[in-house]
Amino acid sequence: MAKHQIQVTVNGATHQAEVESRLLLVHLIRETLRLTGTHIGCDTSHCGACTVLLDDQPVKSCTVLAVQADGSQIRTVEGLEQGGKLHPIQEGFTEKHGLQCGYCTPGMLMTSTALLERNKNPSELEIRTAISGNLCRCTGYVNIVKAVQYAAEKMR
């Protein structure tokens, strides 16, 4: 089976990789690039733990082929912090107790980041709709919503 030479920019750094057709984007990120902040949860495109931003859109990276991401800009949870300073969304999750076990958190952070980049003042319903493809197994949604609201205020 043919291999493919691809180039992706992840959190601002350009990477070249030779990938098998069937390699999933989440495996490229976690295993080839060793960015293990992105989690694998259900592995069936339901839970959203693997959410990354692909050209600024949140997508489930367990259901994208690495080769499909060739030429794309990717952002993962590792890219949120800048110069030792937490992103407002990370600060929000800290301040508002937006996580319990933390498994869904990288996905929640990336989906919320994309929401706030598109909508500076989302309503509670818009936040809940935006994260409806990200499951929190601790059911901590109330505080996740508060965390996003905190970040929205901070970013305005």
Next chain:
Amino acid sequence: MIPAAFDYHRPGSLDEAVGLLARHGDQAKVLSGGMSLLPLLKLRLASVAHLVDIGHIPGLDYIKEEGGMLKIGGATRQVALERSEIVRSRYPILLDTVLLIADPLVRNRGTVAGNVANGDPANDHPATMIALGATLVARGRKGERTIPVNQFYQGIFSTALAPDEILTEIRIPTPPARSGGAYFKVKRKVGDYAAAAAAVQITLGKGGEFERAGIALTNAGPTPLEATEAQRYLVGKMPEPAVIAEAARIAAAKGSPSADLRGSVEYKREVSRVLVARALRKAVERAGGH
């Protein structure tokens, strides 16, 4: 989970894509958003030797009104439909439908035409396209042809598309004045397929009577189901409660859903009936008929 090995192809043009499909026959599948196909491959419920990715072919991503039709390009993502001003202002049934599909992250990748061409009776756009009287444009080795969507579905995962054909465009006739539509779906949670769902698109005549009615059901049998008898029953009648109730009864009786974790056959048929009635009332309201 890792899919079985396959070769990935990224054609730069439709001709090249059709050539690849023709060469590999039933060993090849079209990859677009991949939101249905990739999970199938990962779960190894399907395997394929060649994936032909149409996601990089220029000119397949658009939503436009032209020549009395709304045209949706073959690689247009669900999210584009959801954010389209044309759709939001003039095609409420499409907005209803797209917002009930999967979840926002899946809609960022999945395509409208992929949902239509997949052939799974649980997909939502097929019923809506049937209610709207859409036509599908397919491109293959022999050129281009059009297929009325209500002649497209032949069985579970079986459609009128030949192995070398790609669905390149969906054409929806622009509804005349005093038209309205709606899509209602009952599902257990975000991301679930329908326990039952109903698409309705109607046009009212000068006297306020039903002039045209398109009704179709999701997940009510091996293919999306056009409720032809209920459609015929409505034409010429006034949108009164008893008429709507009878049309909903006729439409739901045609369904042959299967029992599963989403409910029994009786439950699903009853939900279908309720949803057809709700969609009819909403469609009439949107058509300005109250």
